[in-house]
Amino acid sequence: MSLIGELRARLGEDRVLDEAVELYLYSKDASLTRGQPTCVVFPGTTEEVADVVRLAEAHHVPIVPRGAGTGLTAGATPIQGGIVLSTTSMNQIEIDPENRTAWVGAGVINLDLTRAAEPYGLHFAPDPSSQSACTIGGNVANNSGGAHCLAEGATTSHVLGLEVVLAGGAVLVLGGSAPDMPGLDLKGLIVGSEGTLGVVTRALVRLLPIEADVRTLLLDFTNLSGATKTVSDVIASGLVPAALEIMDQNMMTAVETWLHCGLPTESAAGLLAEVVGTAEAVEAEAAIIDRIGRENGACQVQIARDQDHRDLLWKGRKSAFGAVAQVSPDYYLHDTVVPRSKLVETMEEVQAIADRHGLAVYNVLHAGDGNLHPLMAFDSSEPGMVEKVLRAGEEMVAACMRRGGALSGEHGIGVEKREMMRTGFSEIDLDAQARLKEVFDPEGIFNPAKVLPEGSRCFDFGGVRRQIPHGAWV
Amino acid sequence: MTEAVTAGAEQVAPADIDSLAAILRRATKERKVVQVVGGGTRQGYGAPSPPDLVLSMSGLTGIEEWDPDDLTVTVRSGTPVAELEETLATRSQTAVMPEIPGASTVGGVVAAGVSSLRRGRLLGTRERILEVTLVTGDGRIVRAGGRVVKNVSGFDLPRLAVGAFGSLGVIVGICLKLWSTPQASATVTVDDLAFADRVVRPLAVLEHDGVKRVFLWGTEEEVDATSSRLDGHVVAGLDWPPDPTGSFRWSLRVPPALTREAIARVPAEWSYLAIHRVGEIRASSPAIDGAESLRSWAEERGGALVVVDAPSGGLSGLDPWGSPPPGLDLQRRLIAQFDPGRVINPGRLPGGI
Numbered sequence: 001m002s003l004i005g006e007l008r009a010r011l012g013e014d015r016v017l018d019e020a021v022e023l024y025l026y027s028k029d030a031s032l033t034r035g036q037p038t039c040v041v042f043p044g045t046t047e048e049v050a051d052v053v054r055l056a057e058a059h060h061v062p063i064v065p066r067g068a069g070t071g072l073t074a075g076a077t078p079i080q081g082g083i084v085l086s087t088t089s090m091n092q093i094e095i096d097p098e099n100r101t102a103w104v105g106a107g108v109i110n111l112d113l114t115r116a117a118e119p120y121g122l123h124f125a126p127d128p129s130s131q132s133a134c135t136i137g138g139n140v141a142n143n144s145g146g147a148h149c150l151a152e153g154a155t156t157s158h159v160l161g162l163e164v165v166l167a168g169g170a171v172l173v174l175g176g177s178a179p180d181m182p183g184l185d186l187k188g189l190i191v192g193s194e195g196t197l198g199v200v201t202r203a204l205v206r207l208l209p210i211e212a213d214v215r216t217l218l219l220d221f222t223n224l225s226g227a228t229k230t231v232s233d234v235i236a237s238g239l240v241p242a243a244l245e246i247m248d249q250n251m252m253t254a255v256e257t258w259l260h261c262g263l264p265t266e267s268a269a270g271l272l273a274e275v276v277g278t279a280e281a282v283e284a285e286a287a288i289i290d291r292i293g294r295e296n297g298a299c300q301v302q303i304a305r306d307q308d309h310r311d312l313l314w315k316g317r318k319s320a321f322g323a324v325a326q327v328s329p330d331y332y333l334h335d336t337v338v339p340r341s342k343l344v345e346t347m348e349e350v351q352a353i354a355d356r357h358g359l360a361v362y363n364v365l366h367a368g369d370g371n372l373h374p375l376m377a378f379d380s381s382e383p384g385m386v387e388k389v390l391r392a393g394e395e396m397v398a399a400c401m402r403r404g405g406a407l408s409g410e411h412g413i414g415v416e417k418r419e420m421m422r423t424g425f426s427e428i429d430l431d432a433q434a435r436l437k438e439v440f441d442p443e444g445i446f447n448p449a450k451v452l453p454e455g456s457r458c459f460d461f462g463g464v465r466r467q468i469p470h471g472a473w474v
Numbered sequence: 475m476t477e478a479v480t481a482g483a484e485q486v487a488p489a490d491i492d493s494l495a496a497i498l499r500r501a502t503k504e505r506k507v508v509q510v511v512g513g514g515t516r517q518g519y520g521a522p523s524p525p526d527l528v529l530s531m532s533g534l535t536g537i538e539e540w541d542p543d544d545l546t547v548t549v550r551s552g553t554p555v556a557e558l559e560e561t562l563a564t565r566s567q568t569a570v571m572p573e574i575p576g577a578s579t580v581g582g583v584v585a586a587g588v589s590s591l592r593r594g595r596l597l598g599t600r601e602r603i604l605e606v607t608l609v610t611g612d613g614r615i616v617r618a619g620g621r622v623v624k625n626v627s628g629f630d631l632p633r634l635a636v637g638a639f640g641s642l643g644v645i646v647g648i649c650l651k652l653w654s655t656p657q658a659s660a661t662v663t664v665d666d667l668a669f670a671d672r673v674v675r676p677l678a679v680l681e682h683d684g685v686k687r688v689f690l691w692g693t694e695e696e697v698d699a700t701s702s703r704l705d706g707h708v709v710a711g712l713d714w715p716p717d718p719t720g721s722f723r724w725s726l727r728v729p730p731a732l733t734r735e736a737i738a739r740v741p742a743e744w745s746y747l748a749i750h751r752v753g754e755i756r757a758s759s760p761a762i763d764g765a766e767s768l769r770s771w772a773e774e775r776g777g778a779l780v781v782v783d784a785p786s787g788g789l790s791g792l793d794p795w796g797s798p799p800p801g802l803d804l805q806r807r808l809i810a811q812f813d814p815g816r817v818i819n820p821g822r823l824p825g826g827i
Contacts, residue, residue: 096731098731099729099730099731100730101729142626143626143630145624149624153597153601154624154626156601156630156633157597157601166804172800172801172804173800174800174801176729176776176777177729177730177753177776178727178728178729178753178772178775178776178777178778179589179593179598179727179752179753179754180587180589180598180637180725180727180754181727181778181799182778182780182795182796182799182823182824183795183798183799183801183802183805183823183824183825184634184637184638184641184805184808184809184823185600185633185634185636185637186634186801186804186805188600188630188633188634189629189630189631189633189634191630192626192629192630193629193630197629208675209675211675232543235543235545235654236542236543236565236566236654237654238566238654238655238656238657239654239656240653240654277675277692277696278696278699278700279699280693280695280696280698280699280700281692281693281695281696283695284692284693284694284695284696285693288693337620337622337623337624337625338622339541339543339544339546339621339622340543340544340545340623341541341543341544366624369622369623369624370544370622370623370624371624404620404621404622405620405622406620406622406624406625406626406627407627408625408626408627409622409624409625409626410624410626411626412626413626413627413628417627421627421628424620424627425617425618425627425628426617428614428615428616429616429617429618430628431614432610432614432616432618432631432811432812433618433628433629433631435811435812436629436631436808436811437629438811439804439807439808439811440804451628451629452628
């Protein structure tokens with residue numbers, strides 16, 4: 001029987017798509033890269049995923065796991081064809097309020113989890129800007145962050161256990177709610193592996209209590225360095241706020257034109273700071289941030305009056321990418337990290353690169369983490385424009401790497417930054433990573449040609465890999 | 475236990491990474507068992523094979539890079555925890571390492587996967603490691619992660635190295651995420667934890683042989699307000715209790731909500747230090763009695779009872795780790811890629827790996 005016939009026999013007619021228009025819809029994620037899937041499947045249970053894995057292996061076709069497709073590095077793009085495995089039907093949530101944990105299906109939307117936890121006074125801390133669309137499975141794959149991971153850590157710090165389908169269709173449940181389970185932390189290795197080691201079907205996540213009180217401040221500055229200096233000084237004062245986010249003037253203008261959140265568009269930079277805790281804590285900490293901000297030239301400090309005002313300010317921040325989409329046909333952004341002390345000089349160079357290429361750049365930064373998201377707006381119908389944008393993007397990444405930065409803070413490597421991995425790691429480092437991949441996925445079927453550059457496995461070529469067609473995974 | 479197994483073994487203390495790599499390469503070639511020693515405070519785990527070679531990390535010490543603005547520090551693994559924390563404290567920062575470290579080194583804490591008592595609030599060592607440099611059994615120098623607080627580039631080998639007891643390679647360099655130490659702190663001894671439970675996210679809630687203490691830090695306003703609400707005996711500063719000591723030392727790990735029940739199940743003659751809200755209970759005992767039933771109870775509930783140290787031959791058949799963890803074959807195959815001759819600390823890990 002054909003692969004598609006076997007998949008239909010196992011999953012049912014309606015859970016296997018192969019019409020041209022359907023395949024087109026699943027041929028890319030939110031990045032610029034397009035692939036061509038053989039089919040798209042929607043398994044509803046872990047056992048069904050295991051069967052899909054076994055069928056993929058039998059037919060020697062890749063499996064590309066996909067959550068909501070909000071990824072920006074082509075991690076969910078089937079660049080070598082194969083089965084796109086959509087996790088969206090695996091959407092159960094089981095909350096354990098006593099242990100403050102939840103077992104969550106990979107297809108559960110991030111914000112739906114937090115909403116389900118709210119009646120218990122709990123929430124899920126990682127909050128990517130795409131949280132109303134992105135899935136927990138995608139968060140696990142990319143070790144996603146968000147504005148509030150400054151104090152709480154990224155997804156990996158909130159994943160206590162995983163149920164994962166590995167090569168051969170083997171199902172393993174790793175970790176648990178007890179701390180430090182004996183043995184190697186395989187679960188921690190799978191978080192952030194971008195679907196290249198297996199298919200995550202469920203995650204046991206940590207939930208945090210909703211804080212008693214919260215204070216959100218918006219400080220505006222006549223220059224970017226005042227804002228970044230404030231971030232450094234706040235942290236040096238002994239505070240680790242829940243969030244420290246910067247938007248530049250271009251970005252604030254784009255957002256304001258669209259959403260009217262009350263952002264200070266006449267200022268060079270806005271710093272959104274949030275503190276949480278007891279009433280006494282937030283009051284005292286907000287006062288410290290206010291004082292430090294003014295010492296660094298903040299011309300105005302707004303404090304959110306109520307929850308509605310707070311929601312509006314956060315909506316402004318989290319809609320940044322959407323706002324640029326309103327003013328330009330296309331945009332492309334990078335996600336890199338620099339040591340926070342290098343933030344100002346890096347931002348200056350990013351601007352210089354954009355100027356040199358004649359591109360408009362809009363900036364939002366998870367400033368407390370030194371995490372940049374320079375976003376270039378352009379029109380892809382202009383000849384040569386996409387190439388120019390990609391080149392500028394590469395230069396921006398290189399500028400960060402020269403300053404001891406990282407290739408990605410929270411979006412992952414995917415296809416986009418695969419080759420750039422060589423700028424951050426030696427051949428031996430990459431070979432070690434490729435060996436990990438090989439142990440989990442000897443047949444090379446899980447999301448091939450992602451994360452590691454081609455030819456990473458430089459030593460001890462094993463016999464089994466020679467059967468794999470060129471380019472599949474080496 | 476440490477002294478017994480190391481007697482007669484060759485002692486080496488390489489002064490740089492390249493010499494260390496040469497030593498390991500030779501050990502792999504000659505199939506020599508290598509025991510890695512930092513401060514020597516955590517040599518009681520597992521069932522290690524007797525070493526031919528004792529590799530001291532005392533030649534690889536010191537802070538390599540620290541810019542307080544970045545909230546990260548990169549150290550050589552033999553650096554004593556006490557020395558690192560003392561330096562960081564000069565700029566009101568902490569690496570959130572164990573509070574009473576003794577002779578422990580940063581590398582030893584990472585390799586053994588030990589965490590701070592503050593882990594309920596500031597997370598454990600696994601969440602705080604950003605970059606690692608390892609020397610594999612066959613002498614490759616492998617670096618993974620990065621010196622920034624947020625990073626998704628490749629597989630999270632730094633995290634995997636925590637608690638791996640050197641099985642992926644001898645850890646030589648570590649970058650850790652730091653935390654700013656706030657201006658005020660207090661320790662409140664309370665009679666009853668029911669009220670303390672309502673304090674949202676204290677620094678730690680500990681119970682040491684029945685003595686219950688809530689640890690607070692933050693701005694003065696916050697610490698004052700919370701300590702007065704707690705209705706207990708307040709002292710300024712953080713008065714950390716030491717780990718229990720005794721012939722046998724244990725680590726009981728249970729889902730957080732079972733911490734109280736676990737304390738009730740610890741045999742009366744044992745001493746314990748429990749981290750509430752985390753589910754970690756450090757314990758010691760004069761003898762092995764009661765361990766087996768405590769372990770069954772914990773394992774049935776998704777937990778574990780791990781032997782931290784025991785007198786030589788004192789376990790009388792009790793496995794140091796308990797039931798083997800899932801994915802043992804995968805763990806073995808992973809380790810084989812990093813330590814093909816299985817010469818670094820063999821036998822330390824669960825399943826006799």
